[in-house]
Amino acid sequence: MTTPIIQLDKLTKKYEEQLAVNNLSLSIHKGEIFGLLGPNGAGKTTTILMMLGLSEPTSGNITVCGINPTRNPIAVKKKVGYLPDDVGFYQHMTGLENLLYTAQLNGIPLDEAKKRAHHLLQKVDLLDAADKKTGKYSRGMRQRLGLADVLMKKPEVIILDEPTLGIDPEGVRDFLKLIRELNEEEQMTVLLSSHHLHQVQQICDRVGIFVKGELLAAGDMESLAKQLFVEDTFVIEIKAQPIHKEFIERLQTIPNVNKVETVPSGIEIYCKEDVSAAISRAIIESGASLYQLQKKNFGLDEIYHRYFEGGNPDGIGLTKK
Numbered sequence: 415m416t417t418p419i420i421q422l423d424k425l426t427k428k429y430e431e432q433l434a435v436n437n438l439s440l441s442i443h444k445g446e447i448f449g450l451l452g453p454n455g456a457g458k459t460t461t462i463l464m465m466l467g468l469s470e471p472t473s474g475n476i477t478v479c480g481i482n483p484t485r486n487p488i489a490v491k492k493k494v495g496y497l498p499d500d501v502g503f504y505q506h507m508t509g510l511e512n513l514l515y516t517a518q519l520n521g522i523p524l525d526e527a528k529k530r531a532h533h534l535l536q537k538v539d540l541l542d543a544a545d546k547k548t549g550k551y552s553r554g555m556r557q558r559l560g561l562a563d564v565l566m567k568k569p570e571v572i573i574l575d576e577p578t579l580g581i582d583p584e585g586v587r588d589f590l591k592l593i594r595e596l597n598e599e600e601q602m603t604v605l606l607s608s609h610h611l612h613q614v615q616q617i618c619d620r621v622g623i624f625v626k627g628e629l630l631a632a633g634d635m636e637s638l639a640k641q642l643f644v645e646d647t648f649v650i651e652i653k654a655q656p657i658h659k660e661f662i663e664r665l666q667t668i669p670n671v672n673k674v675e676t677v678p679s680g681i682e683i684y685c686k687e688d689v690s691a692a693i694s695r696a697i698i699e700s701g702a703s704l705y706q707l708q709k710k711n712f713g714l715d716e717i718y719h720r721y722f723e724g725g726n727p728d729g730i731g732l733t734k735k
């Protein structure tokens with residue numbers, strides 16, 4: 415594992431009596447796409463603002479690209495590109511002029527800036543609109559130009575706060591694909607804050623689930639499932655015939671099986687360990703025919719929604735490690 419490019423250590427932010435971020439520790443590694451996933455008011459934006467040096471933590475430490483952003487926000491700004499949910503441009507200037515202006519502010523020589531702007535406009539599919547005033551851009555176009563704009567200075571890290579808000583589904587797909595491509599081509603680390611499960615699941619290498627200022631769990635899908643569903647790490651789906659009461663009862667006696675549920679597509683067996691072999695043995699021995707047996711992978715939406723079953727992080731049947 416590489417050294418973290420973003421390191422948060424017991425980070426806390428209080429707004430008077432409001433605890434926006436509570437004792438947050440998190441490491442994000444160079445080159446990864448990390449998703450900060452949480453509902454409105456979870457503290458995602460507050461965390462991002464602290465990483466950028468735009469808000470001071472009440473306590474705890476932050477290091478971004480080896481820099482303490484609270485003490486040195488300008489140095490961090492040079493290395494980190496930030497795309498807020500609604501990016502603002504000089505509306506009377508064209509897309510290209512806006513990019514060149516950003517380049518000028520970052521001390522990039524004009525020739526180099528023109529080449530980079532052309533390359534990026536092509537990447538974000540705005541070459542045809544390069545000479546159009548940004549006041550006439552659609553929201554999706556503004557977000558794509560925003561992405562090109564943060565990339566002008568070749569940042570080491572880009573932080574995207576709800577970047578797809580208000581973009582149509584096709585636009586969202588293209589935008590996420592573009593982020594993935596840029597991450598691969600330019601080896602950039604990406605921090606994506608969102609409450610859209612599917613989007614986060616689609617492109618992020620790891621995800622942190624953030625609620626009420628606290629990081630409940632972080633990791634890839636498998637490890638999140640393990641962290642949040644300690645009781646039922648595996649769900650095995652079977653199709654078998656005939657299914658009767660004794661048969662279900664027999665499945666329930668298999669060690670490490672927590673729950674057996676009949677669903678329209680067959681039977682779901684929730685268990686602590688992979689007991690596929692014991693299940694198939696039990697089915698055959700009971701004289702039934704087994705048509706299908708598969709391990710169900712937890713998708714992020716299942717993880718997220720099941721975790722908040724009843725609107726309560728301590729929800730039914732779920733245990734946090």
Ligand SMILES: Nc1ncnc2c1ncn2[C@@H]1O[C@H](COP(=O)(O)OP(=O)(O)OP(=O)(O)O)[C@@H](O)[C@H]1O
Pocket residue numbers: 429432433434452453454455456457458459460461609
């Ligand atoms: N400047 C502020 N003053 C007081 N409270 C604030 C301030 N900024 C944020 N908060 C509060 O801190 C908490 C976290 O807000 P934050 O904007 O960081 O959440 P978020 O996860 O980004 O939510 P959203 O997805 O809605 O943007 C909320 O309860 C919010 O009301």
